[in-house]
Amino acid sequence: TQDGCVTLILCPRYRARYTDYLKWLRYFLDFCEKYHVAGSESERIDLFLNKLQQKGQSEQKRQQASQAVSLYFVMLKGGASVTLPVSSAPCAQPMARQPDGPGSMPPDTPPVPPRHSFYNVAGYQETSDSPEWDEVMAKLAAEIKVRHYSRKTLQTYAKWSRQFQRFLKSKPPAELTTADVKDYLTWLAVKCQVAASTQNQAFNSLLFLFRHALQRDFGELRDVPRAKKSLYVPVVLSRAEIDAILAHLYHPYGLIVKLLFGCGLRLFECLQLRVRDFNFDAGILTVHGKGKKDRTLPLPESILDDLHRQMQRVKELHEKGLEQGYDGVFLDDAMEKKYPKAPKELLHQWFFPQKDLTPVAENGQLRRAHVHESLLQKALYLAVRKANIPKRVTAHTFRHSYATHLLQANYDIRTIQTKLGHSSLKTTMIYTHCVPVRTVKEARSPLDF
The missing domain is CATH 1.10.150.130 (Tyrosine recombinase, N-terminal domain)
Structure with a gap:
């Protein structure tokens, strides 16, 4: 820094994001100074990104931070510069202007990065x-x-x-x-x-x-210092707070949040729902969770009409795509090879599809992806601010709230474990720290029951 200014190189494609980049650069420099971080550029960036992940920053924000710091290192090697006032970079995350009110329609969804393989983004x-x-x-x-x-x-x-x-x-x-x-x-x-x-x-x-x-024995790891494990108590919202947030969410984000809370879904589980996962006759939702583990959950009766309307929108968008000659939705490689026509079939369509099609650079195809998680996160960020809720709310907060509300309703902890799709009961037990004991029973012997 010099005379209240920060100097960086900015290509035209990054100029619109300079306030965000400037913020991340400041965080990075403070991080290096506070923790005395040394090493190569890539090592320092990796450590910084790990710290952001530890602080709960989203993948999109970590990618933006990585771009900002990488651009800074380019500046150190290149020499050309643009001087930006320190005051121009807000501390809070800048948000794009969103339509007001729950009835407004979202902006066009930007296409996800093109991909021709299920794994090629790694x-x-x-x-x-x-x-x-x-x-x-x-x-x-x-x-x-x-x-x-x-x-x-x-x-x-x-x-x-x-x-x-x-x-x-x-x-x-x-x-x-x-x-x-x-x-x-x-x-x-x-x-x-x-x-x-x-x-x-x-x-x-x-x-x-x-x-x-490497196909080698890992060996024993003794005397390795272990990072201190702290007790994490998740943020939980009351029903009134959830309703206040929903009042400021427009379609489809309001419905997404209702499913997150109403079924206790992870964000990726919700966004990756397909038409085939909804059994309206039985009132059952099939969820494809972590580790290829599936579970079934009851559909919330209070939003059945909303779900039916969304299903109709999906059908209309699908028919329009077929008329335009699009190549269907993204599927994993194995399924697409086995069923070449599957991407165009209705049952495989995303329940929360993007409006725009994504071009695949490798073959020129036009595919449809699901709504990107960053759009939900931005809409949620604004809704929480408008609702004046002084809590750090993310999409996962609604899953925490789902489990806690079930526990408050005296659901068995094993039942909650099954509904959440947890492999270990220990993971589910964290929610017992969110619910105070409401009754104190007199100590008695089981023989006297």
């Missing part, structure tokens, strides 16, 4: 200065694909494996030892002060890397 495709490591990353991707793991799993494992590579300065994979893993995990816990969940994520990623990509 970071494993980046190349490095080590052909040996690039080969290992290709092997890692192949092992994940064979197991039909999600793209997010591939992205996560690839990210940690690449950071591990950079930490070791591209040490040949054949020379990796358990000691290298210990040093890396210790560095994360002590130097980077990551959360326990972040360290565990790194551990699981490297475990998969060693076992399946």
Whole structure:
């Protein structure tokens, strides 16, 4: 900084976002100064992004932060500059102007980045200065694909494996030892002060890397400092607060939030719902959750009319797309190969589709994707502000509220576990910290019941 100004390079394509980029650059520089972060550019960026993830920042915001800091490093190497006043960068997240009122229609949905493969957006495709490591990353991707793991799993494992590579300065994979893993995990816990969940994520990623990509025994990891695990109590909304938020959400975001709260869905579970998942005759919704695990939930009776209207919109949009000669929706590679006509069939259409079609660069096809999560997050951010709710509300807050409200209604904890799709009861037990004990019973022996 100099004379109250910050100097950066800005290409024309980034100029409209300079306030956001300036904000992220300030956060990055403060982060490096506070935690005495050293290392290469990529290492510092990775640590910064891990910190943002630990703070609950969305993937979209982390990507924007990464672009801003990368642009800053380009400036350091290039020399040309544009001077921007410090006061021009607001601390709060700038939001695009949205239509007022719950009855307004959303703006046109921007297309998602084109993709021709289910996995091609993952970071494993980046190349490095080590052909040996690039080969290992290709092997890692192949092992994940064979197991039909999600793209997010591939992205996560690839990210940690690449950071591990950079930490070791591209040490040949054949020379990796358990000691290298210990040093890396210790560095994360002590130097980077990551959360326990972040360290565990790194551990699981490297475990998969060693076992399946390197085909080597991982060995025992003793005496590795563990990141301190703190008790997390989720934010929960009252019914009045939820109604206040819904009053400021327009279609389709209001209906999305009603499903998030009414069925306890994760955001990706809701946005990836398809026509085939709704059984209106039985009042059942089939949800495809994490780890390829499906579960069924009752459809909320209070929004059945809204769901029927949305289904009609989907049918009309689908018919219009067929008339225009579009190539259907995105499906995973395996299903599309087995059923080539499936993308154009009604039952596979997204329940919350994008209005615009997405061009696929590889083959020139026009496909339809579902509503992007960032649009829901922006609409929700505005609605919470308009409702004057002094809580940090995200899409996942409605899932927390769903579980807590069921617990308050004296639902059995095992039933709640099933409805949420949790593998472990321990995960569900976190909601017991949100509900105060309302009755104190006299201690009695079961023989006296």
